[in-house]
Amino acid sequence: MNTGPIILIIDDEAPIRRLLEMTLEPPGYRVRSAVNGREGVSMSGTERPELIILDLGLPDMDGLEVLREIRKQSKTPVIILSVRNAEADIVDCLNEGADDYLVKPFRTKELLARIQTALRHKRPDQTTKVFTSGDLSVDLAGRVVRKNGTVVKLTATEYSLLALFVHNPGRVLTHRHILETIWGPTFVEETQYTRVYIGQLRKKIEDDPTNPKWIVTASGVGYRFQME
Amino acid sequence: MTRNPLRFPSAIIEYGIAVTVVIGVALLCYPISSTVGYRSVSLILLLVTALLALKLSRGPVLAASIVAALAWNYLFIPPLFTFTMGHLDDAVMFAAFILVAAVTGNLTARIRERELLVIEREKRTAALFALTKDLSSARSQDDVVHAAINHVGSVFGADVCVLVGEPDGDMKAPPRVTGSWEPQDHELEAAAWSYWNERSSGRNCADFPDILATFNPISGPRYPLGVIGIRPRADAVLAVEQRSLMDNFIAQIASAIEREMLNELTKRASVLAETERLYNTVLNSISHELRTPIAAILGAAENLDAVHEDGKSPPTKMLTEEIHTAAQRLNRVISNLLDMSRLESGTIRLRTDWCDVRDLVQASVRASSQELHGHPLSIDCREDIPLIRGAFGLLEQAVANLLVNAAVHTPPHTPIAVVVHAGADNVTISVIDEGPGIAANALNHIFEKFYRVAGTPSGGTGLGLPIARGFIEAHHGTVTASNRDSGGTEMTIVLPVREKASA
Numbered sequence: 001m002n003t004g005p006i007i008l009i010i011d012d013e014a015p016i017r018r019l020l021e022m023t024l025e026p027p028g029y030r031v032r033s034a035v036n037g038r039e040g041v042s043m044s045g046t047e048r049p050e051l052i053i054l055d056l057g058l059p060d061m062d063g064l065e066v067l068r069e070i071r072k073q074s075k076t077p078v079i080i081l082s083v084r085n086a087e088a089d090i091v092d093c094l095n096e097g098a099d100d101y102l103v104k105p106f107r108t109k110e111l112l113a114r115i116q117t118a119l120r121h122k123r124p125d126q127t128t129k130v131f132t133s134g135d136l137s138v139d140l141a142g143r144v145v146r147k148n149g150t151v152v153k154l155t156a157t158e159y160s161l162l163a164l165f166v167h168n169p170g171r172v173l174t175h176r177h178i179l180e181t182i183w184g185p186t187f188v189e190e191t192q193y194t195r196v197y198i199g200q201l202r203k204k205i206e207d208d209p210t211n212p213k214w215i216v217t218a219s220g221v222g223y224r225f226q227m228e
Numbered sequence: 229m230t231r232n233p234l235r236f237p238s239a240i241i242e243y244g245i246a247v248t249v250v251i252g253v254a255l256l257c258y259p260i261s262s263t264v265g266y267r268s269v270s271l272i273l274l275l276v277t278a279l280l281a282l283k284l285s286r287g288p289v290l291a292a293s294i295v296a297a298l299a300w301n302y303l304f305i306p307p308l309f310t311f312t313m314g315h316l317d318d319a320v321m322f323a324a325f326i327l328v329a330a331v332t333g334n335l336t337a338r339i340r341e342r343e344l345l346v347i348e349r350e351k352r353t354a355a356l357f358a359l360t361k362d363l364s365s366a367r368s369q370d371d372v373v374h375a376a377i378n379h380v381g382s383v384f385g386a387d388v389c390v391l392v393g394e395p396d397g398d399m400k401a402p403p404r405v406t407g408s409w410e411p412q413d414h415e416l417e418a419a420a421w422s423y424w425n426e427r428s429s430g431r432n433c434a435d436f437p438d439i440l441a442t443f444n445p446i447s448g449p450r451y452p453l454g455v456i457g458i459r460p461r462a463d464a465v466l467a468v469e470q471r472s473l474m475d476n477f478i479a480q481i482a483s484a485i486e487r488e489m490l491n492e493l494t495k496r497a498s499v500l501a502e503t504e505r506l507y508n509t510v511l512n513s514i515s516h517e518l519r520t521p522i523a524a525i526l527g528a529a530e531n532l533d534a535v536h537e538d539g540k541s542p543p544t545k546m547l548t549e550e551i552h553t554a555a556q557r558l559n560r561v562i563s564n565l566l567d568m569s570r571l572e573s574g575t576i577r578l579r580t581d582w583c584d585v586r587d588l589v590q591a592s593v594r595a596s597s598q599e600l601h602g603h604p605l606s607i608d609c610r611e612d613i614p615l616i617r618g619a620f621g622l623l624e625q626a627v628a629n630l631l632v633n634a635a636v637h638t639p640p641h642t643p644i645a646v647v648v649h650a651g652a653d654n655v656t657i658s659v660i661d662e663g664p665g666i667a668a669n670a671l672n673h674i675f676e677k678f679y680r681v682a683g684t685p686s687g688g689t690g691l692g693l694p695i696a697r698g699f700i701e702a703h704h705g706t707v708t709a710s711n712r713d714s715g716g717t718e719m720t721i722v723l724p725v726r727e728k729a730s731a
Binding site: 084085087088106175190192195196198199203209210211214217219220 | 421455563566579581582583584586587589590591607609611615619620621645660731
């Protein structure tokens with residue numbers, strides 16, 4: 001009998017549900033399934049899942065609608081399942097409060113990683129003072145960043161950007177979210193800021209800025225801080 | 229319907245001219261008659277009659293002869309101012325004068341009439357020739373009808389309309405009409421009757437004689453093709469010679485219309501055949517591309533379940549990898565088909581945003597990592613490449629397609645390079661390989677759907693490059709391919725930079 005967190009799957013396609021169950025049960029998660037949006041919304045209340053996997057291609061309701069209904073009731077982390085070339089829908093959902101997304105067909109390893117990230121984020125660990133991964137270390141209290149032991153000089157904005165990533169490891173951050181957090185609500189359309197500053201940050205902390213391993217681009221959506 | 233510029237009945241005028249001229253000349257000769265003698269005057273009057281015959285018809289010429297004779301008698305034969313003749317030789321001369329005048333006049337008139345006939349015939353031949361010339365240079369049914377309207381209009385002074393039947397021999401109601409006049413309902417009735425009965429109707433015909441227009445059927449080899457309607461502009465009757473010319477005209481026009489109809493049918497048939505051929509080729513190609521990985525998946529899946537005779541378990545890792553690879557290939561084929569579909573239907577709506585080109589290249593490399601496996605990859609991207617506006621996903625796909633193409637068409641382990649440059653008002657991304665290059669005459673064709681360079685291994689949907697071009701062109705950019713001097717191919721994307729990001 002599994003005792004891990006309850007995960008609610010909202011997907012109308014039986015093969016996807018089976019695939020998700022096969023993937024989630026071995027690590028110990030408890031899986032509940034809903035086959036359409038209405039059922040999903042109601043089960044999100046009754047089953048009290050710790051995480052929801054929501055497929056955008058539902059027959060009865062728009063995925064965004066389902067998300068809104070869920071968000072009215074709770075802050076349960078939601079991972080969106082979508083198809084290719086639907087970046088607009090994904091961004092809309094992320095802006096409405098979804099935590100992350102996966103594009104079908106996805107790798108099960110990625111799915112498990114995202115689930116872990118989302119669950120971890122739900123229980124924020126504000127006690128971390130120093131973040132270390134590989135040869136990068138960020139001292140959040142002292143605002144010092146070290147790479148390979150050497151101090152890296154970052155501007156205030158660059159540091160804020162890095163800190164935002166460090167506080168959200170593995171989670172996708174949309175341009176809008178980044179702009180809103182770092183620059184403020186009036187800057188949410190100025191995506192050139194994110195591009196330029198991310199570029200500069202990469203230059204300073206990545207071994208190979210053209211092949212970044214920390215700050216990874218999520219095509220058309222935003223960025224993800226990947227950990228080792 | 230011969231053209232007559234005179235407004236009054238011409239006969240009266242001609243008689244008037246004849247008598248006036250003769251009397252005028254006679255009076256003019258009066259003063260000189262004493263010098264030259266009255267007999268010479270007769271010759272002058274004879275000449276005048278002959279000259280009049282060149283211009284007037286027979287009746288007036290005869291009248292002129294008689295008036296001339298009488299005038300000569302009255303004014304010149306003594307005793308003067310009487311119609312009596314004193315001498316016998318004068319009486320003989322008088323009689324001879326009348327005869328000669330009449331005969332000369334008649335002959336001259338006949339010559340003139342012949343001449344007029346010849347001119348008339350020449351005009352008709354010229355008209356027919358001009359019509360035939362125009363008809364033979366017509367390139368469509370509309371051209372034919374145009375020519376018909378022009379020529380029938382100018383030669384016969386009539387309006388033309390052509391009603392065309394359907395390709396299967398039917399005539400719609402209301403029928404398709406082109407021409408310089410629109411037939412009314414009662415005229416259409418006559419036209420339809422002509423079509424179905426393949427006989428003329430209208431004015432001067434047995435059927436529907438009370439309408440102004442005439443309708444003549446255009447008969448094809450198997451069934452009627454249509455109807456030509458002619459409606460005279462002035463109320464005139466078609467002269468007999470004109471009637472046969474009209475028939476000739478109609479025959480020429482009918483044959484030209486038939487010719488154009490057949491041309492049209494042939495063209496349509498060949499387009500249909502070509503479309504079918506292309507359709508079949510595409511279906512076969514897609515079918516193959518989809519079925520091959522499916523076969524691999526099914527085969528591997530079956531084997532996973534199998535128990536070998538010697539009790540050994542199947543090599544699961546290898547089989548699952550096969551399933552994985554085949555499934556990814558299937559995914560790529562389907563993505564390509566969907567992308568191509570989007571491009572064809574024109575539903576690409578760019579959601580543009582600022583894009584970092586380095587980011588773009590990196591994303592493209594990751595997207596094509598499976599195909600690039602084994603090829604050493606180098607990325608040369610300077611730091612000052614400006615941000616460009618575009619749809620990240622589409623641009624990523626385009627670059628990825630170029631990378632996949634390079635990987636698939638070059639031998640394993642050959643290097644592939646991506647070079648990014650910033651120009652004055654553009655950004656170029658080049659994918660360079662060290663493969664066998666592309667035949668010069670194929671360089672532009674490779675961006676066409678389903679094009680395969682002869683001799684290259686089949687595989688892939690043949691859509692990767694066209695999709696890349698489609699996506700780039702949606703950004704007002706260009707993609708070109710060229711062979712490098714040092715061997716290999718270079719594919720270059722040029723994207724315009726219209727605004728600079730201010731950050």
